[in-house]
Amino acid sequence: MSTQQIQPPTAAPAAAPAEAGTPMLSRMVEGLSGRYRSIPVLLVLALIWVYFYSQNSAFLTSGNITTLTLQIVTTAILALGVVFVLLVGEIDLSSAMLSGVCATVTAQLAIKSEWPLWVAILGGVAVGVAFVGAEVLAIIFGVPSLIVTLGGMVILQGLLLVVLPPEFAINVAGTDYAKISSTYIPSGWSLALGAAGWLIFCATRYRTHRERESGTSPLVPVGVPALVSGVVIFGSIAVLSEGPGLPLPVLILVGMLLIAAYFTGRTRYGTHLYAVGGNREAAQRAGIPVSRMVIYSFLVLGVCAAVAGMVEASRLLAVSNSSGGGPLMLNAIAAAVVGGVSLFGGRGTVWAALLGALVIGSINNGVQLLGLSTEVQSFATGGVLILAVAIDVVITRGSLLPNRR
Amino acid sequence: MPEAGELLLQLSQVSKYFGGVRALHEVDLELHRGEVVALVGDNGAGKSTLIKVISGVEHPDSGTIQVRGESVRLETPRAAQSAGIHTVHQDLSLCDNLDAVRNLFLGQEITGGLLRGRPVSRHRMEVEARQVLDSLAVKLRSLTTPVGGLSGGQRQGIAICRALISDPSLVLLDEPTAALGVTQRAEVLDLILRLKAQDRGVLVISHDLKDVQEVADRVVVMRLGSKVAEFGRGDYSSSDLIAAITGAHEAPRTPEGIR
Ligand SMILES: Nc1ncnc2c1ncn2[C@@H]1O[C@H](COP(=O)(O)OP(=O)(O)OP(=O)(O)O)[C@@H](O)[C@H]1O
Ligand SMILES: [Mg+2]
Numbered sequence: 001m002s003t004q005q006i007q008p009p010t011a012a013p014a015a016a017p018a019e020a021g022t023p024m025l026s027r028m029v030e031g032l033s034g035r036y037r038s039i040p041v042l043l044v045l046a047l048i049w050v051y052f053y054s055q056n057s058a059f060l061t062s063g064n065i066t067t068l069t070l071q072i073v074t075t076a077i078l079a080l081g082v083v084f085v086l087l088v089g090e091i092d093l094s095s096a097m098l099s100g101v102c103a104t105v106t107a108q109l110a111i112k113s114e115w116p117l118w119v120a121i122l123g124g125v126a127v128g129v130a131f132v133g134a135e136v137l138a139i140i141f142g143v144p145s146l147i148v149t150l151g152g153m154v155i156l157q158g159l160l161l162v163v164l165p166p167e168f169a170i171n172v173a174g175t176d177y178a179k180i181s182s183t184y185i186p187s188g189w190s191l192a193l194g195a196a197g198w199l200i201f202c203a204t205r206y207r208t209h210r211e212r213e214s215g216t217s218p219l220v221p222v223g224v225p226a227l228v229s230g231v232v233i234f235g236s237i238a239v240l241s242e243g244p245g246l247p248l249p250v251l252i253l254v255g256m257l258l259i260a261a262y263f264t265g266r267t268r269y270g271t272h273l274y275a276v277g278g279n280r281e282a283a284q285r286a287g288i289p290v291s292r293m294v295i296y297s298f299l300v301l302g303v304c305a306a307v308a309g310m311v312e313a314s315r316l317l318a319v320s321n322s323s324g325g326g327p328l329m330l331n332a333i334a335a336a337v338v339g340g341v342s343l344f345g346g347r348g349t350v351w352a353a354l355l356g357a358l359v360i361g362s363i364n365n366g367v368q369l370l371g372l373s374t375e376v377q378s379f380a381t382g383g384v385l386i387l388a389v390a391i392d393v394v395i396t397r398g399s400l401l402p403n404r405r
Numbered sequence: 406m407p408e409a410g411e412l413l414l415q416l417s418q419v420s421k422y423f424g425g426v427r428a429l430h431e432v433d434l435e436l437h438r439g440e441v442v443a444l445v446g447d448n449g450a451g452k453s454t455l456i457k458v459i460s461g462v463e464h465p466d467s468g469t470i471q472v473r474g475e476s477v478r479l480e481t482p483r484a485a486q487s488a489g490i491h492t493v494h495q496d497l498s499l500c501d502n503l504d505a506v507r508n509l510f511l512g513q514e515i516t517g518g519l520l521r522g523r524p525v526s527r528h529r530m531e532v533e534a535r536q537v538l539d540s541l542a543v544k545l546r547s548l549t550t551p552v553g554g555l556s557g558g559q560r561q562g563i564a565i566c567r568a569l570i571s572d573p574s575l576v577l578l579d580e581p582t583a584a585l586g587v588t589q590r591a592e593v594l595d596l597i598l599r600l601k602a603q604d605r606g607v608l609v610i611s612h613d614l615k616d617v618q619e620v621a622d623r624v625v626v627m628r629l630g631s632k633v634a635e636f637g638r639g640d641y642s643s644s645d646l647i648a649a650i651t652g653a654h655e656a657p658r659t660p661e662g663i664r
Pocket of ligand 2: 452453454495579
């Protein structure tokens with residue numbers, strides 16, 4: 001309509017591309033806050049791997065990598081739930097304890113009451129969803145989520161003792177329950193699954209490209225992601241297949257991540273999720289049901305906590321009064337944040353759960369492999385966490401200098 | 406009322422209190438199709454509050470709101486939107502973490518079917534976004550960078566472009582020119598006239614009396630929550646406006662109402 005109105009660059013300083021003259025550094029910060037957010041995380045991961053490999057070449061054997069993936073699955077699944085809650089600008093401290101309670105309920109139903117395993121699993125998930133449901137009601141009535149979930153964590157510690165039998169442990173070894181973690185997918189099947197996933201990815205990528213800029217060569221916008229994803233998918237399958245195969249929990253994690261990535265990245269639900277985390281008032285004014293989005297996030301967390309608890313119980317072959325305790329909660333939050341999800345809401349992707357869990361899991365695994373004391377493990381994990389939050393603050397503020405904006 | 410089109414919006418005796426603060430006191434307001442009404446008044450006069458009441462963000466304590474002759478309760482922003490009312494708030498209401506396209510379509514995304522989880526049609530949204538942004542000469546380096554990193558003028562441009570996406574019959578603008586340079590200010594005034602030419606109703610808040618005199622068919626003056634005066638186009642001078650805004654002397658109310 002108004003194409004004749006060409007803006008003189010001097011008359012409208014506000015309209016001129018002010019970014020052109022900004023220093024490299026802040027442009028880098030800007031890029032890192034967007035779609036390149038995982039690059040520093042990948043660099044840190046690569047550094048950790050190179051370091052431990054140089055200290056002990058057993059670190060990157062397929063056997064140890066299989067162990068590592070099994071160690072991180074629980075953290076990663078729980079972190080996935082935490083990511084959803086962080087994205088809407090809330091926090092959660094209770095989900096690790098909740099995972100212990102859900103796993104115990106499932107164990108009770110499956111082993112003591114001898115219900116079919118899938119019914120018992122549904123029972124455990126229902127408990128998880130019901131508990132976070134109660135928590136989130138308090139949260140949308142205005143009680144800060146930090147307090148609600150802190151209280152929830154203490155309540156769950158008591159609840160765990162209630163649902164456990166008097167001897168405070170249920171052994172699940174030798175039952176169907178234990179098979180969740182000890183099932184390995186044969187190489188043929190995992191290869192077929194990986195190939196199918198990769199082909200679907202490439203096809204959607206190509207279709208989007210054709211739709212968007214018909215005519216230009218698809219080599220770079222389609223070829224590069226296809227190559228990278230192909231290397232990652234087939235590389236990991238090859239490495240894991242050299243050992244006992246692809247562990248079922250890894251498949252569960254990848255499945256959950258893919259579903260989560262689709263819904264957060266491609267759908268209207270995802271846009272609204274990020275909008276609520278970015279500017280709650282603006283989201284509300286745009287007609288987004290803010291409370292409902294917060295409820296959805298916590299319900300997702302409830303499901304993730306239940307699944308994480310069951311995978312962990314079946315890996316450890318028991319539930320006990322220490323289920324869901326220990327450093328699990330801290331590790332899950334740290335994984336989400338280290339992976340690039342902002343504590344201030346609205347920034348980061350679901351892949352952060354996997355990347356962050358890999359970083360933290362690799363540190364723990366490597367430290368144990370080198371026979372270093374557990375203090376070193378604590379120092380390293382704590383240091384990485386603080387560094388990650390510092391990066392988050394810098395990106396949110398948009399500057400490396402303190403006290404800006 | 407010679408120039409008046411269909412009566413779009415009618416407020417009568419609307420009051421709003423924040424605790425002890427009387428933000429609005431028995432305000433009456435009418436708005437017609439194809440009409441630009443300017444709302445002026447000192448800081449804290451209740452202008453933004455009035456706009457928030459009309460856009461469903463705040464709820465009046467008393468009084469009625471009619472849209473196209475029907476009494477409505479604007480409980481939520483979405484209710485106001487579906488009544489054809491679109492608002493550009495003073496703080497722009499942008500999500501800094503989302504890119505321009507997502508901000509433009511926030512709450513009204515173009516999506517696929519429910520069975521596939523309502524995927525957004527990114528491509529169609531981008532094409533439409535580009536058209537709308539071009540039509541107002543809003544220049545962006547990229548549609549995919551988060552808007553938090555953009556300049557004030559670019560952000561203002563995006564916020565105003567949102568008004569064109571949903572094709573509303575009534576557009577409310579809260580200080581749309583406050584953050585703008587000379588050229589973009591002219592663009593915005595141009596946009597207001599274009600909205601008017603498209604036969605929409607426009608309610609615009611501004612502190613710039615020159616802007617007001619340029620675009621407004623009617624000027625409503627507020628002071629301390631009350632409507633103190635109303636002038637038709639050409640019926641007033643700058644000093645009339647200033648007197649009414651500051652309450653320097655009792656503002657002359659035109660006896661036969663509007664013009
Ligand atoms: N959410 C709120 N809570 C309490 N008081 C409020 C709230 N919003 C507005 N007010 C009060 O209502 C009065 C009117 O405010 P409003 O924002 O409508 O003024 P305004 O005319 O838009 O001023 P400005 O020109 O500065 O934007 C002010 O006294 C303000 O302090
Ligand atoms: Mg205001």
